[in-house]
Amino acid sequence: xxxxxxKTKFFQFHFILASCFIFSSLSAHHSAAMFxxxxxxxxxxxxxxxxxxxxxxxxxxxVVDDKGEAKIWKIEALNPNALKRKGWKxxxxxxxxxxxxxxxxxxxxxxKGGFIRAxxxxxxxxxxxxxxxxxxxxxxxxx
Amino acid sequence: MMIFxxxxxxxxxxxxxxxxxxxxxxxxxxxxxxxxxxxWEHMGNFRKFKNDPVFTPEAQIFIDKQTELRDKxxxxxxxxxxxxxxxxxxxxxxxxxxLLVDKKKIxxxxxxxxxxxxxxxxxxxxxxxNEVRPAAFGHSVGHxxxxxxxxxxxxxxxxxxxxxNRPNNESVFPGPKMHVVxxxxxxxxxxxxxxxxxxxxxxxxxxxxxxxxxxERRPDWELEEAICAENNLTEEYE
Numbered sequence: 001x002x003x004x005x006x007k008t009k010f011f012q013f014h015f016i017l018a019s020c021f022i023f024s025s026l027s028a029h030h031s032a033a034m035f036x037x038x039x040x041x042x043x044x045x046x047x048x049x050x051x052x053x054x055x056x057x058x059x060x061x062x063v064v065d066d067k068g069e070a071k072i073w074k075i076e077a078l079n080p081n082a083l084k085r086k087g088w089k090x091x092x093x094x095x096x097x098x099x100x101x102x103x104x105x106x107x108x109x110x111x112k113g114g115f116i117r118a119x120x121x122x123x124x125x126x127x128x129x130x131x132x133x134x135x136x137x138x139x140x141x142x143x
Numbered sequence: 144m145m146i147f148x149x150x151x152x153x154x155x156x157x158x159x160x161x162x163x164x165x166x167x168x169x170x171x172x173x174x175x176x177x178x179x180x181x182x183w184e185h186m187g188n189f190r191k192f193k194n195d196p197v198f199t200p201e202a203q204i205f206i207d208k209q210t211e212l213r214d215k216x217x218x219x220x221x222x223x224x225x226x227x228x229x230x231x232x233x234x235x236x237x238x239x240x241x242l243l244v245d246k247k248k249i250x251x252x253x254x255x256x257x258x259x260x261x262x263x264x265x266x267x268x269x270x271x272x273n274e275v276r277p278a279a280f281g282h283s284v285g286h287x288x289x290x291x292x293x294x295x296x297x298x299x300x301x302x303x304x305x306x307x308n309r310p311n312n313e314s315v316f317p318g319p320k321m322h323v324v325x326x327x328x329x330x331x332x333x334x335x336x337x338x339x340x341x342x343x344x345x346x347x348x349x350x351x352x353x354x355x356x357x358x359e360r361r362p363d364w365e366l367e368e369a370i371c372a373e374n375n376l377t378e379e380y381e
Binding site for chain 1: 213216218221226238239254255256257310311312313364366367368369370371373374375
């Protein structure tokens, strides 16, 4: 009975629609709570998209894992006005750039994260100073 | 002829000086109290105030429910996700703030949300809560106690997140009797602004909640537009 229901177009359409709403609420403004602020993750990959926009900046990058599978990771940063004062530019990332990004991973396990720091294609370091380089983290929250 | 020329000069000069006085802003240093005008950067992590609020049992149940939902990945109770600005003090404790001062008011611009609050200094009474439309940042009147500006705010929107120093950003919503008293003063040769706030809200807090923020003057900063709806939900629509 259940398997028949799942196979119906009506169910599939509404399941996808419901999923869209659930995930849209996950990614909205000021959603730092969805990231695990107690752990850090660093990945290297190729930028696929960069949105230097309000309310928050997004960097998408494609990471190929050990098995050769590629996955797009979506990293959320602060608002663009605050980031500009920390050295970010509208041209800091562009599709195809090889970058390394450190972020707080999403608690949900989805390939998303809250930005901590990055090394851009031209070697520029953005975000918080490395932990051993400064004790000012407490004064410059990056989410 | 010389008399007319001198008279003309005198009148012209007087009109210019009178015009400058009329703008009020030109002689801002003549305003009473400390000079808060300028751009300021909030120092410290806006999520970590030294003092935690003591929630009422009703508010604690509300907070616990949110924690339970968020542990399951459900953030549906987060109104800031719909671009509704959080209540005081959140938006005055994130990033750049610009204070424009004239004799009648302080216009306080909160860059990160593109929000504005007005602190009326003209001696008016607090708003009538039966008539006023509740506002995210409340309705504020201020008076000087020496060089300290005392600001009282009421009339808060009950849809704005009122964060309570919680690790998962759980929040309550302002009650109808929420009342905020801010005391602002300058330190370190006017390079630092200090804002101590006490929030009283019988619906949410079992006792008044006092927090303090420090701001550093940033004369070289210029604020920019921030429209929350610009790219708020597009990520997952692709």
